[in-house]
Amino acid sequence: MTRKKVELAFITNDSARKATFKKRKKGLMKKVGELSTLFGIDACAIGYSPYDPQPEVWPSPIGVQRVLSKFRRMPELEQSKKMVNQESFLRQRIQKAKEQVKKQRKDNREKEMTQLMFQCLSAGNIMQNISMVDLNDLAWLIDQNLIV
Numbered sequence: 001m002t003r004k005k006v007e008l009a010f011i012t013n014d015s016a017r018k019a020t021f022k023k024r025k026k027g028l029m030k031k032v033g034e035l036s037t038l039f040g041i042d043a044c045a046i047g048y049s050p051y052d053p054q055p056e057v058w059p060s061p062i063g064v065q066r067v068l069s070k071f072r073r074m075p076e077l078e079q080s081k082k083m084v085n086q087e088s089f090l091r092q093r094i095q096k097a098k099e100q101v102k103k104q105r106k107d108n109r110e111k112e113m114t115q116l117m118f119q120c121l122s123a124g125n126i127m128q129n130i131s132m133v134d135l136n137d138l139a140w141l142i143d144q145n146l147i148v
Contacts, residue, residue: 032045044063
């Protein structure tokens with residue numbers, strides 16, 4: 001049975017919020033352990049809670065110190081190589097979406113010209129109301145599809 005989609009909004013009931021927080025934190029710590037085991041990577045997690053005076057750490061305080069000191073010993077360029085903040089993440093997503101739109105427009109244009117080419121072939125002549133841009137694109141498409 002699948003879970004229902006949880007609405008991401010502030011939980012106003014204090015006891016429900018605390019219980020949900022503890023469950024989610026436990027799940028997060030478990031996921032970090034799974035990632036570490038499945039992929040053989042060094043990982044750690046530090047969780048600060050408004051309900052506990054001490055942060056919860058995974059795998060252990062010594063393990064966290066080991067991972068953090070290994071990270072700090074890396075050159076600064078290597079440390080920040082794959083880090084992204086929300087702004088740079090959104091910029092990457094926007095750029096990717098723009099590239100997809102550009103590719104889709106190109107594909108659509110080729111399909112339009114292919115359809116126009118078949119209309120011209122079935123009519124036996126080139127229609128009168130075709131623009132110069134369409135004629136140039138049609139000529140390009142014909143050149144691409146000619147078998148030499």
